[in-house]
Amino acid sequence: MSSHREAPEISKDPVADSTDLYAFVSPDQPDTVTLIANYIPLQGPDSGPNFFEFGDDVRYEIHISNTGDAQADITYQFDFSTEVLNKETFLYNTGQITSLTDVNFNRRQFYTLTKRTRDGRSEILGRHLACPPCNIGPRSTPDYPALATAAVHSMSKGRRVFAGQRADGFYVDLGAVFDLLDLRPFQQLHVIPTPAAAGINSLAEMNVHSIALQVPIKELTGGYAGSDPANAKSVIGVWTSASRRASTVQESDGTTAHGPYRQVSRLGNPLINEAVIPMGHKDEWNRVAPSADARFLKYVQQPEVAKLLPGLYPGVFPNLAGLTADRADLVAVLMTGLPSGIVPGFQNYTGRVVADLLRLNVAIKPAASPNPLGIIGGDLAGFPNGRRPVDDVFTIELRAIAGVTYPLVAPSYTPDGAASVVTDGLVAPAFMSGFPYLGTPHGGFQAHAA
Amino acid sequence: MNDQSRRTFLRGAGVVAGAATATALIPAGSALASRPNADTSEPDDAAQGEATTGSLVAYVKDARTGQISVLSGDREVVVTDRKLAQKLARLAD
Numbered sequence: 001m002s003s004h005r006e007a008p009e010i011s012k013d014p015v016a017d018s019t020d021l022y023a024f025v026s027p028d029q030p031d032t033v034t035l036i037a038n039y040i041p042l043q044g045p046d047s048g049p050n051f052f053e054f055g056d057d058v059r060y061e062i063h064i065s066n067t068g069d070a071q072a073d074i075t076y077q078f079d080f081s082t083e084v085l086n087k088e089t090f091l092y093n094t095g096q097i098t099s100l101t102d103v104n105f106n107r108r109q110f111y112t113l114t115k116r117t118r119d120g121r122s123e124i125l126g127r128h129l130a131c132p133p134c135n136i137g138p139r140s141t142p143d144y145p146a147l148a149t150a151a152v153h154s155m156s157k158g159r160r161v162f163a164g165q166r167a168d169g170f171y172v173d174l175g176a177v178f179d180l181l182d183l184r185p186f187q188q189l190h191v192i193p194t195p196a197a198a199g200i201n202s203l204a205e206m207n208v209h210s211i212a213l214q215v216p217i218k219e220l221t222g223g224y225a226g227s228d229p230a231n232a233k234s235v236i237g238v239w240t241s242a243s244r245r246a247s248t249v250q251e252s253d254g255t256t257a258h259g260p261y262r263q264v265s266r267l268g269n270p271l272i273n274e275a276v277i278p279m280g281h282k283d284e285w286n287r288v289a290p291s292a293d294a295r296f297l298k299y300v301q302q303p304e305v306a307k308l309l310p311g312l313y314p315g316v317f318p319n320l321a322g323l324t325a326d327r328a329d330l331v332a333v334l335m336t337g338l339p340s341g342i343v344p345g346f347q348n349y350t351g352r353v354v355a356d357l358l359r360l361n362v363a364i365k366p367a368a369s370p371n372p373l374g375i376i377g378g379d380l381a382g383f384p385n386g387r388r389p390v391d392d393v394f395t396i397e398l399r400a401i402a403g404v405t406y407p408l409v410a411p412s413y414t415p416d417g418a419a420s421v422v423t424d425g426l427v428a429p430a431f432m433s434g435f436p437y438l439g440t441p442h443g444g445f446q447a448h449a450a
Numbered sequence: 451m452n453d454q455s456r457r458t459f460l461r462g463a464g465v466v467a468g469a470a471t472a473t474a475l476i477p478a479g480s481a482l483a484s485r486p487n488a489d490t491s492e493p494d495d496a497a498q499g500e501a502t503t504g505s506l507v508a509y510v511k512d513a514r515t516g517q518i519s520v521l522s523g524d525r526e527v528v529v530t531d532r533k534l535a536q537k538l539a540r541l542a543d
Binding site for chain 1: 505506507509519521522523524525526
Protein backbone atom coordinates (compact mmCIF):
# COMPACT_ATOMS: atom_id res chain seq x y z
CA MET A 1 0.00 0.00 0.00
CA SER A 2 1.07 3.59 -0.16
CA SER A 3 2.30 3.47 3.40
CA HIS A 4 -0.29 1.39 5.20
CA ARG A 5 1.41 -0.89 7.74
CA GLU A 6 4.60 -0.46 5.76
CA ALA A 7 7.10 -1.13 8.52
CA PRO A 8 7.23 -3.79 11.22
CA GLU A 9 6.95 -1.52 14.26
CA ILE A 10 4.35 0.93 12.98
CA SER A 11 2.20 -1.92 11.69
CA LYS A 12 1.52 -2.64 15.36
CA ASP A 13 0.58 0.97 16.11
CA PRO A 14 -2.14 1.90 13.61
CA VAL A 15 -3.23 5.08 15.41
CA ALA A 16 0.16 6.60 14.61
CA ASP A 17 0.55 4.98 11.19
CA SER A 18 0.60 7.49 8.34
CA THR A 19 -0.90 5.97 5.21
CA ASP A 20 -0.96 8.67 2.54
CA LEU A 21 0.03 12.27 2.03
CA TYR A 22 -1.43 14.60 -0.56
CA ALA A 23 -0.38 18.13 -1.49
CA PHE A 24 -1.90 19.99 -4.41
CA VAL A 25 -3.04 23.40 -5.55
CA SER A 26 -6.73 23.38 -4.70
CA PRO A 27 -8.66 23.07 -7.96
CA ASP A 28 -11.59 25.08 -6.62
CA GLN A 29 -9.47 27.57 -4.65
CA PRO A 30 -6.35 27.94 -6.82
CA ASP A 31 -4.76 30.55 -4.57
CA THR A 32 -4.51 27.89 -1.87
CA VAL A 33 -2.76 24.57 -1.32
CA THR A 34 -4.51 21.59 0.22
CA LEU A 35 -2.51 19.29 2.44
CA ILE A 36 -4.00 15.95 3.50
CA ALA A 37 -2.33 13.46 5.81
CA ASN A 38 -4.09 10.15 6.36
CA TYR A 39 -3.67 7.93 9.38
CA ILE A 40 -5.12 4.73 10.87
CA PRO A 41 -5.18 2.32 7.92
CA LEU A 42 -7.56 -0.41 6.84
CA GLN A 43 -10.58 0.68 8.84
CA GLY A 44 -13.44 -1.67 8.41
CA PRO A 45 -16.55 0.52 8.51
CA ASP A 46 -18.44 -1.83 10.84
CA SER A 47 -16.07 -1.48 13.76
CA GLY A 48 -18.31 -0.89 16.73
CA PRO A 49 -18.48 -0.55 19.59
CA ASN A 50 -15.12 1.23 19.57
CA PHE A 51 -15.07 3.11 16.31
CA PHE A 52 -11.78 4.49 15.04
CA GLU A 53 -10.40 7.76 16.37
CA PHE A 54 -7.17 9.76 16.47
CA GLY A 55 -4.76 9.13 19.31
CA ASP A 56 -4.94 11.58 22.18
CA ASP A 57 -1.40 10.47 22.95
CA VAL A 58 -0.10 11.00 19.41
CA ARG A 59 1.14 14.27 17.97
CA TYR A 60 0.31 14.57 14.30
CA GLU A 61 2.20 17.07 12.19
CA ILE A 62 2.43 18.30 8.62
CA HIS A 63 5.75 19.94 7.79
CA ILE A 64 6.69 22.38 5.06
CA SER A 65 10.22 23.07 3.90
CA ASN A 66 10.57 26.13 1.67
CA THR A 67 14.23 27.04 1.96
CA GLY A 68 15.83 24.08 0.20
CA ASP A 69 17.42 22.29 3.14
CA ALA A 70 14.74 19.70 3.93
CA GLN A 71 14.24 21.22 7.37
CA ALA A 72 10.77 22.22 8.54
CA ASP A 73 10.19 25.94 8.07
CA ILE A 74 6.51 25.59 8.98
CA THR A 75 4.86 22.85 11.01
CA TYR A 76 1.14 22.42 11.53
CA GLN A 77 0.60 20.46 14.71
CA PHE A 78 -2.59 18.62 15.61
CA ASP A 79 -3.26 17.54 19.22
CA PHE A 80 -6.44 15.59 19.89
CA SER A 81 -8.55 15.06 22.98
CA THR A 82 -11.53 12.78 23.53
CA GLU A 83 -14.62 13.65 25.53
CA VAL A 84 -17.32 11.21 26.61
CA LEU A 85 -20.71 12.51 27.68
CA ASN A 86 -22.00 9.34 29.31
CA LYS A 87 -19.46 6.86 30.58
CA GLU A 88 -22.13 4.49 31.88
CA THR A 89 -23.04 3.15 28.45
CA PHE A 90 -21.10 1.06 25.97
CA LEU A 91 -22.62 2.98 23.09
CA TYR A 92 -20.64 5.29 20.82
CA ASN A 93 -23.93 7.02 20.11
CA THR A 94 -27.04 6.82 22.23
CA GLY A 95 -29.39 7.72 19.39
CA GLN A 96 -29.28 9.46 16.05
CA ILE A 97 -26.46 11.95 15.59
CA THR A 98 -27.88 14.87 13.67
CA SER A 99 -25.28 17.49 14.56
CA LEU A 100 -21.82 17.69 16.08
CA THR A 101 -23.38 18.96 19.31
CA ASP A 102 -26.09 16.31 19.44
CA VAL A 103 -26.32 14.80 22.93
CA ASN A 104 -26.55 11.39 21.28
CA PHE A 105 -22.98 11.85 20.01
CA ASN A 106 -21.47 10.23 23.07
CA ARG A 107 -17.81 9.89 22.25
CA ARG A 108 -16.34 12.96 20.61
CA GLN A 109 -12.96 14.18 19.55
CA PHE A 110 -11.62 17.69 19.40
CA TYR A 111 -8.27 19.10 18.43
CA THR A 112 -6.01 22.07 18.74
CA LEU A 113 -4.22 23.23 15.62
CA THR A 114 -0.94 25.00 16.20
CA LYS A 115 1.32 26.56 13.59
CA ARG A 116 4.99 26.62 14.45
CA THR A 117 7.68 28.29 12.42
CA ARG A 118 11.39 27.70 12.24
CA ASP A 119 12.20 30.87 14.09
CA GLY A 120 10.56 29.40 17.17
CA ARG A 121 7.27 31.23 16.98
CA SER A 122 4.06 29.41 17.69
CA GLU A 123 0.49 30.38 16.93
CA ILE A 124 -2.65 28.50 17.88
CA LEU A 125 -4.89 28.62 14.83
CA GLY A 126 -7.84 26.85 16.42
CA ARG A 127 -8.88 25.31 19.73
CA HIS A 128 -11.47 22.68 20.53
CA LEU A 129 -12.19 22.07 16.86
CA ALA A 130 -14.76 19.32 16.50
CA CYS A 131 -14.28 16.10 14.55
CA PRO A 132 -17.26 14.36 12.97
CA PRO A 133 -18.32 10.93 14.20
CA CYS A 134 -17.45 7.85 12.21
CA ASN A 135 -19.99 6.82 9.62
CA ILE A 136 -21.97 4.24 11.55
CA GLY A 137 -25.05 3.66 9.43
CA PRO A 138 -28.35 5.19 8.32
CA ARG A 139 -29.96 4.97 11.77
CA SER A 140 -27.08 6.51 13.69
CA THR A 141 -25.63 8.99 11.18
CA PRO A 142 -28.51 9.52 8.73
CA ASP A 143 -26.97 12.58 7.03
CA TYR A 144 -23.29 11.89 7.17
CA PRO A 145 -22.26 14.48 4.56
CA ALA A 146 -23.89 17.20 6.68
CA LEU A 147 -21.92 16.08 9.73
CA ALA A 148 -18.69 16.12 7.75
CA THR A 149 -19.45 19.55 6.34
CA ALA A 150 -20.03 20.85 9.85
CA ALA A 151 -16.57 19.61 10.76
CA VAL A 152 -14.92 21.82 8.13
CA HIS A 153 -13.69 24.76 10.16
CA SER A 154 -12.89 28.11 8.62
CA MET A 155 -10.10 30.02 10.27
CA SER A 156 -8.27 33.27 9.86
CA LYS A 157 -6.54 34.25 6.58
CA GLY A 158 -8.70 31.93 4.50
CA ARG A 159 -7.52 28.70 6.09
CA ARG A 160 -9.80 25.70 6.39
CA VAL A 161 -9.29 22.51 8.34
CA PHE A 162 -10.95 19.15 8.74
CA ALA A 163 -9.99 16.12 10.80
CA GLY A 164 -11.99 12.93 10.78
CA GLN A 165 -12.94 9.77 8.97
CA ARG A 166 -12.95 9.60 5.16
CA ALA A 167 -13.04 6.88 2.53
CA ASP A 168 -9.52 5.75 1.75
CA GLY A 169 -8.66 7.30 -1.60
CA PHE A 170 -5.60 5.18 -2.26
CA TYR A 171 -6.25 2.39 -4.71
CA VAL A 172 -4.11 -0.66 -5.25
CA ASP A 173 -4.48 -4.38 -5.91
CA LEU A 174 -2.69 -5.60 -2.82
CA GLY A 175 -3.58 -9.21 -3.27
CA ALA A 176 -1.90 -9.30 -6.65
CA VAL A 177 1.06 -7.04 -5.95
CA PHE A 178 2.24 -8.93 -2.91
CA ASP A 179 1.67 -12.28 -4.58
CA LEU A 180 5.12 -12.08 -6.14
CA LEU A 181 4.36 -8.87 -8.02
CA ASP A 182 1.53 -10.12 -10.17
CA LEU A 183 1.00 -7.27 -12.62
CA ARG A 184 -1.35 -6.56 -15.46
CA PRO A 185 -1.38 -7.10 -18.41
CA PHE A 186 1.46 -9.60 -18.05
CA GLN A 187 -0.02 -12.14 -15.65
CA GLN A 188 0.36 -14.90 -18.19
CA LEU A 189 4.01 -13.93 -18.64
CA HIS A 190 4.83 -14.21 -14.93
CA VAL A 191 7.30 -16.90 -14.05
CA ILE A 192 4.32 -18.51 -12.30
CA PRO A 193 1.61 -17.59 -14.81
CA THR A 194 -2.05 -17.01 -14.05
CA PRO A 195 -4.96 -16.25 -16.36
CA ALA A 196 -5.74 -12.59 -16.93
CA ALA A 197 -8.17 -11.14 -14.42
CA ALA A 198 -9.57 -7.75 -13.53
CA GLY A 199 -7.81 -5.67 -10.90
CA ILE A 200 -9.23 -5.55 -7.40
CA ASN A 201 -8.96 -2.41 -5.29
CA SER A 202 -8.13 -3.85 -1.89
CA LEU A 203 -9.06 -0.56 -0.18
CA ALA A 204 -12.36 -0.05 -1.97
CA GLU A 205 -14.41 -0.47 1.22
CA MET A 206 -11.91 0.81 3.73
CA ASN A 207 -11.80 4.09 5.61
CA VAL A 208 -8.98 6.17 7.05
CA HIS A 209 -8.73 9.19 9.31
CA SER A 210 -7.72 12.35 7.46
CA ILE A 211 -6.16 15.57 8.59
CA ALA A 212 -6.87 18.08 5.86
CA LEU A 213 -5.68 21.66 5.81
CA GLN A 214 -6.17 24.30 3.16
CA VAL A 215 -3.95 27.36 3.38
CA PRO A 216 -3.07 30.28 1.12
CA ILE A 217 -0.11 29.61 -1.17
CA LYS A 218 1.71 32.63 0.20
CA GLU A 219 1.65 31.17 3.69
CA LEU A 220 3.70 28.20 2.49
CA THR A 221 6.15 30.02 0.23
CA GLY A 222 7.31 32.81 2.48
CA GLY A 223 5.01 35.30 0.81
CA TYR A 224 5.66 34.39 -2.82
CA ALA A 225 2.48 34.18 -4.86
CA GLY A 226 3.72 31.36 -7.05
CA SER A 227 3.43 33.00 -10.44
CA ASP A 228 6.54 31.57 -12.12
CA PRO A 229 7.09 27.80 -12.22
CA ALA A 230 10.80 28.34 -12.81
CA ASN A 231 11.23 30.32 -9.60
CA ALA A 232 12.72 28.23 -6.79
CA LYS A 233 10.31 29.89 -4.36
CA SER A 234 7.45 28.17 -6.14
CA VAL A 235 8.51 24.79 -4.75
CA ILE A 236 7.67 23.47 -1.32
CA GLY A 237 8.63 20.16 0.25
CA VAL A 238 5.98 18.46 2.38
CA TRP A 239 5.99 15.55 4.79
CA THR A 240 3.89 14.33 7.68
CA SER A 241 4.92 12.69 10.90
CA ALA A 242 3.41 11.16 14.00
CA SER A 243 5.17 11.17 17.32
CA ARG A 244 4.69 9.60 20.72
CA ARG A 245 6.08 10.55 24.10
CA ALA A 246 9.49 9.10 24.87
CA SER A 247 8.21 7.01 27.78
CA THR A 248 4.88 5.43 28.53
CA VAL A 249 4.25 3.69 31.83
CA GLN A 250 1.42 1.25 32.26
CA GLU A 251 0.13 1.71 35.79
CA SER A 252 -2.67 -0.09 37.56
CA ASP A 253 -4.94 2.93 37.26
CA GLY A 254 -4.04 4.02 33.76
CA THR A 255 -1.17 5.16 31.60
CA THR A 256 1.26 7.99 32.12
CA ALA A 257 3.53 9.49 29.49
CA HIS A 258 6.72 11.40 30.03
CA GLY A 259 9.32 13.22 28.03
CA PRO A 260 9.50 14.83 24.61
CA TYR A 261 7.67 13.55 21.55
CA ARG A 262 9.63 11.12 19.41
CA GLN A 263 8.81 10.43 15.79
CA VAL A 264 7.43 6.95 15.11
CA SER A 265 6.05 7.42 11.59
CA ARG A 266 6.64 9.72 8.64
CA LEU A 267 5.63 9.98 5.03
CA GLY A 268 6.56 12.07 2.01
CA ASN A 269 6.33 10.31 -1.33
CA PRO A 270 4.08 7.27 -1.55
CA LEU A 271 5.48 3.75 -1.45
CA ILE A 272 9.05 4.65 -0.48
CA ASN A 273 9.22 2.98 2.90
CA GLU A 274 6.76 0.44 1.58
CA ALA A 275 8.63 -0.88 -1.44
CA VAL A 276 12.03 0.80 -1.66
CA ILE A 277 13.46 0.67 1.86
CA PRO A 278 14.42 -2.87 2.92
CA MET A 279 12.82 -4.52 5.92
CA GLY A 280 15.83 -4.11 8.15
CA HIS A 281 15.74 -0.33 7.81
CA LYS A 282 12.02 0.46 7.70
CA ASP A 283 11.69 1.22 11.40
CA GLU A 284 14.80 3.37 11.27
CA TRP A 285 13.31 5.22 8.32
CA ASN A 286 10.24 6.05 10.36
CA ARG A 287 12.30 7.39 13.24
CA VAL A 288 14.58 9.79 11.37
CA ALA A 289 13.92 13.11 9.69
CA PRO A 290 13.91 13.44 5.90
CA SER A 291 17.07 15.51 6.11
CA ALA A 292 18.85 12.32 7.23
CA ASP A 293 17.80 10.33 4.17
CA ALA A 294 21.24 10.23 2.56
CA ARG A 295 21.78 6.99 4.43
CA PHE A 296 18.98 5.42 2.38
CA LEU A 297 20.05 6.79 -1.00
CA LYS A 298 21.50 3.53 -2.27
CA TYR A 299 18.09 1.87 -2.08
CA VAL A 300 16.64 4.51 -4.39
CA GLN A 301 19.62 4.30 -6.72
CA GLN A 302 19.33 0.53 -6.95
CA PRO A 303 15.67 -0.27 -6.27
CA GLU A 304 14.90 -3.87 -5.46
CA VAL A 305 11.76 -3.91 -7.60
CA ALA A 306 13.82 -3.07 -10.70
CA LYS A 307 15.90 -6.15 -10.05
CA LEU A 308 12.86 -8.34 -9.43
CA LEU A 309 10.89 -7.49 -12.54
CA PRO A 310 13.17 -9.13 -15.15
CA GLY A 311 13.33 -12.30 -13.09
CA LEU A 312 9.62 -12.51 -12.41
CA TYR A 313 8.74 -11.74 -16.03
CA PRO A 314 11.32 -13.54 -18.13
CA GLY A 315 11.96 -11.79 -21.42
CA VAL A 316 9.57 -8.91 -20.71
CA PHE A 317 12.06 -6.40 -19.31
CA PRO A 318 15.35 -7.08 -21.13
CA ASN A 319 16.48 -3.44 -21.20
CA LEU A 320 15.74 -3.02 -17.52
CA ALA A 321 17.74 -6.16 -16.82
CA GLY A 322 20.72 -4.51 -18.46
CA LEU A 323 20.30 -1.25 -16.60
CA THR A 324 22.85 -1.48 -13.82
CA ALA A 325 23.73 2.19 -13.40
CA ASP A 326 22.48 4.13 -10.41
CA ARG A 327 19.01 5.46 -11.03
CA ALA A 328 19.59 9.19 -11.10
CA ASP A 329 16.09 9.57 -12.50
CA LEU A 330 14.50 8.09 -9.39
CA VAL A 331 16.76 10.13 -7.14
CA ALA A 332 15.55 13.26 -8.90
CA VAL A 333 11.89 12.28 -8.87
CA LEU A 334 11.82 11.15 -5.25
CA MET A 335 14.73 12.65 -3.34
CA THR A 336 15.71 16.05 -4.76
CA GLY A 337 12.96 17.05 -7.15
CA LEU A 338 13.35 17.51 -10.89
CA PRO A 339 15.58 20.42 -11.84
CA SER A 340 14.71 22.76 -14.69
CA GLY A 341 15.46 21.52 -18.17
CA ILE A 342 14.38 17.92 -17.64
CA VAL A 343 10.63 18.23 -18.19
CA PRO A 344 9.70 21.23 -20.35
CA GLY A 345 7.98 23.94 -18.33
CA PHE A 346 8.47 22.21 -15.03
CA GLN A 347 10.77 21.89 -12.05
CA ASN A 348 10.29 20.97 -8.43
CA TYR A 349 13.90 20.97 -7.33
CA THR A 350 14.50 21.73 -3.69
CA GLY A 351 18.27 21.64 -3.68
CA ARG A 352 20.99 19.06 -3.27
CA VAL A 353 19.85 17.74 0.08
CA VAL A 354 18.61 14.20 -0.47
CA ALA A 355 15.28 13.82 1.32
CA ASP A 356 11.97 12.05 0.84
CA LEU A 357 9.67 15.04 0.44
CA LEU A 358 6.49 15.43 -1.54
CA ARG A 359 7.56 18.38 -3.69
CA LEU A 360 4.92 20.71 -5.05
CA ASN A 361 5.46 23.51 -7.53
CA VAL A 362 2.60 25.80 -6.58
CA ALA A 363 2.93 27.85 -9.77
CA ILE A 364 1.59 24.96 -11.85
CA LYS A 365 -2.12 25.58 -12.12
CA PRO A 366 -4.63 22.78 -11.48
CA ALA A 367 -5.50 20.73 -14.53
CA ALA A 368 -9.00 21.08 -15.94
CA SER A 369 -9.01 17.36 -16.72
CA PRO A 370 -6.49 15.68 -14.45
CA ASN A 371 -4.58 12.72 -15.84
CA PRO A 372 -4.10 10.10 -13.11
CA LEU A 373 -0.66 9.35 -14.54
CA GLY A 374 0.47 12.87 -13.61
CA ILE A 375 3.67 14.09 -15.21
CA ILE A 376 4.40 10.86 -17.10
CA GLY A 377 0.91 11.28 -18.55
CA GLY A 378 1.64 14.86 -19.59
CA ASP A 379 -0.19 16.49 -16.68
CA LEU A 380 2.26 18.75 -14.85
CA ALA A 381 -0.20 19.32 -12.00
CA GLY A 382 -0.02 15.68 -10.91
CA PHE A 383 2.41 13.41 -9.13
CA PRO A 384 5.34 13.78 -8.70
CA ASN A 385 4.40 17.44 -8.68
CA GLY A 386 2.82 17.06 -5.27
CA ARG A 387 0.09 14.46 -5.23
CA ARG A 388 -3.65 14.63 -5.88
CA PRO A 389 -6.12 12.01 -4.69
CA VAL A 390 -6.76 10.99 -8.29
CA ASP A 391 -3.13 10.25 -9.06
CA ASP A 392 -2.38 6.59 -9.72
CA VAL A 393 0.85 6.67 -7.77
CA PHE A 394 1.29 2.91 -7.81
CA THR A 395 1.32 2.76 -11.59
CA ILE A 396 3.42 5.93 -11.90
CA GLU A 397 6.13 4.69 -9.56
CA LEU A 398 6.02 1.18 -10.99
CA ARG A 399 6.54 2.49 -14.51
CA ALA A 400 9.29 4.85 -13.31
CA ILE A 401 11.12 1.99 -11.61
CA ALA A 402 10.57 -0.15 -14.71
CA GLY A 403 12.51 2.45 -16.66
CA VAL A 404 10.19 4.96 -18.28
CA THR A 405 11.82 7.90 -16.50
CA TYR A 406 15.41 6.82 -17.03
CA PRO A 407 15.66 8.60 -20.41
CA LEU A 408 15.23 11.86 -18.50
CA VAL A 409 18.84 11.46 -17.40
CA ALA A 410 20.09 9.05 -20.11
CA PRO A 411 18.42 9.92 -23.43
CA SER A 412 20.08 6.99 -25.19
CA TYR A 413 18.28 4.48 -22.99
CA THR A 414 15.21 2.85 -24.53
CA PRO A 415 12.67 1.64 -21.98
CA ASP A 416 11.14 -1.76 -22.48
CA GLY A 417 7.75 -1.63 -24.16
CA ALA A 418 6.24 -3.23 -21.09
CA ALA A 419 7.44 -0.40 -18.85
CA SER A 420 4.92 2.05 -20.23
CA VAL A 421 1.91 -0.25 -19.97
CA VAL A 422 2.43 -2.13 -16.73
CA THR A 423 -0.19 -1.40 -14.07
CA ASP A 424 -2.25 -2.98 -11.33
CA GLY A 425 -5.32 -2.49 -13.47
CA LEU A 426 -7.37 -0.05 -11.43
CA VAL A 427 -9.11 3.25 -11.95
CA ALA A 428 -9.44 5.99 -9.36
CA PRO A 429 -12.48 5.96 -7.07
CA ALA A 430 -14.77 8.98 -6.90
CA PHE A 431 -13.60 12.02 -4.98
CA MET A 432 -15.32 15.18 -3.87
CA SER A 433 -14.81 18.28 -6.01
CA GLY A 434 -14.20 20.44 -2.93
CA PHE A 435 -12.49 20.38 0.43
CA PRO A 436 -11.66 17.91 1.98
CA TYR A 437 -11.79 16.12 -1.41
CA LEU A 438 -11.61 12.54 -0.10
CA GLY A 439 -14.94 10.76 -0.33
CA THR A 440 -17.59 10.15 2.32
CA PRO A 441 -16.49 7.26 4.52
CA HIS A 442 -18.16 3.92 4.00
CA GLY A 443 -20.97 3.32 6.47
CA GLY A 444 -20.80 0.53 8.99
CA PHE A 445 -24.30 -0.78 8.29
CA GLN A 446 -23.68 -0.68 4.58
CA ALA A 447 -20.43 -2.64 4.81
CA HIS A 448 -20.27 -5.97 3.02
CA ALA A 449 -23.76 -5.36 1.61
CA ALA A 450 -22.68 -5.79 -1.99
CA MET B 451 11.75 20.44 34.84
CA ASN B 452 14.48 22.86 35.85
CA ASP B 453 17.99 21.78 36.67
CA GLN B 454 17.47 22.26 40.39
CA SER B 455 14.51 19.93 40.52
CA ARG B 456 16.37 17.44 38.41
CA ARG B 457 19.22 17.40 40.87
CA THR B 458 16.81 17.13 43.73
CA PHE B 459 15.40 14.07 42.05
CA LEU B 460 18.80 12.60 41.32
CA ARG B 461 19.85 12.93 44.93
CA GLY B 462 16.87 10.96 46.07
CA ALA B 463 16.48 8.38 43.39
CA GLY B 464 17.00 5.31 45.50
CA VAL B 465 14.04 3.59 43.93
CA VAL B 466 13.05 1.06 41.28
CA ALA B 467 15.76 0.07 38.85
CA GLY B 468 16.55 -2.47 36.19
CA ALA B 469 19.93 -4.10 35.74
CA ALA B 470 22.04 -2.86 32.87
CA THR B 471 19.11 -0.78 31.68
CA ALA B 472 16.76 0.48 34.32
CA THR B 473 13.75 2.72 34.61
CA ALA B 474 12.73 4.52 37.79
CA LEU B 475 9.32 6.01 38.39
CA ILE B 476 8.66 8.04 41.51
CA PRO B 477 6.31 10.74 42.62
CA ALA B 478 8.59 13.73 42.46
CA GLY B 479 8.45 15.87 45.54
CA SER B 480 7.92 12.83 47.73
CA ALA B 481 10.11 11.96 50.67
CA LEU B 482 12.20 9.85 48.32
CA ALA B 483 12.69 12.68 45.94
CA SER B 484 13.74 15.13 48.56
CA ARG B 485 15.87 12.86 50.69
CA PRO B 486 19.41 14.19 50.99
CA ASN B 487 21.86 11.96 49.20
CA ALA B 488 25.40 12.65 48.15
CA ASP B 489 25.49 9.87 45.56
CA THR B 490 25.63 12.15 42.58
CA SER B 491 28.28 13.67 40.42
CA GLU B 492 26.26 16.85 40.20
CA PRO B 493 27.37 19.84 42.26
CA ASP B 494 25.46 20.06 45.51
CA ASP B 495 23.92 23.40 44.74
CA ALA B 496 20.30 22.37 44.60
CA ALA B 497 19.24 22.13 48.19
CA GLN B 498 16.68 24.83 47.56
CA GLY B 499 14.00 24.99 44.93
CA GLU B 500 10.83 23.05 44.43
CA ALA B 501 10.80 19.66 42.82
CA THR B 502 8.62 18.85 39.88
CA THR B 503 5.23 17.64 40.99
CA GLY B 504 3.63 14.52 39.60
CA SER B 505 5.49 11.54 38.25
CA LEU B 506 8.65 11.47 36.21
CA VAL B 507 10.81 8.79 34.68
CA ALA B 508 14.51 8.25 35.05
CA TYR B 509 15.79 5.90 32.38
CA VAL B 510 19.22 4.47 32.95
CA LYS B 511 20.36 4.13 29.38
CA ASP B 512 23.63 2.52 30.32
CA ALA B 513 24.44 1.61 33.92
CA ARG B 514 28.07 1.06 33.01
CA THR B 515 28.67 4.57 31.71
CA GLY B 516 26.14 6.16 34.04
CA GLN B 517 24.06 7.82 31.34
CA ILE B 518 20.62 8.61 32.75
CA SER B 519 17.74 10.23 30.92
CA VAL B 520 15.27 12.06 33.14
CA LEU B 521 11.87 12.52 31.50
CA SER B 522 9.42 14.96 32.99
CA GLY B 523 6.56 16.72 31.28
CA ASP B 524 7.68 17.13 27.70
CA ARG B 525 11.32 17.54 28.60
CA GLU B 526 14.31 15.25 28.69
CA VAL B 527 17.50 15.93 30.61
CA VAL B 528 20.39 13.56 30.09
CA VAL B 529 23.03 13.35 32.78
CA THR B 530 26.02 11.14 33.43
CA ASP B 531 26.18 9.85 36.98
CA ARG B 532 27.86 6.48 37.32
CA LYS B 533 27.31 6.23 41.05
CA LEU B 534 23.61 6.81 40.81
CA ALA B 535 23.25 4.52 37.81
CA GLN B 536 25.08 1.71 39.53
CA LYS B 537 23.09 2.21 42.69
CA LEU B 538 19.88 1.91 40.75
CA ALA B 539 21.19 -1.14 38.98
CA ARG B 540 22.10 -2.81 42.24
CA LEU B 541 18.59 -2.24 43.55
CA ALA B 542 17.27 -4.33 40.68
CA ASP B 543 19.58 -7.24 41.36
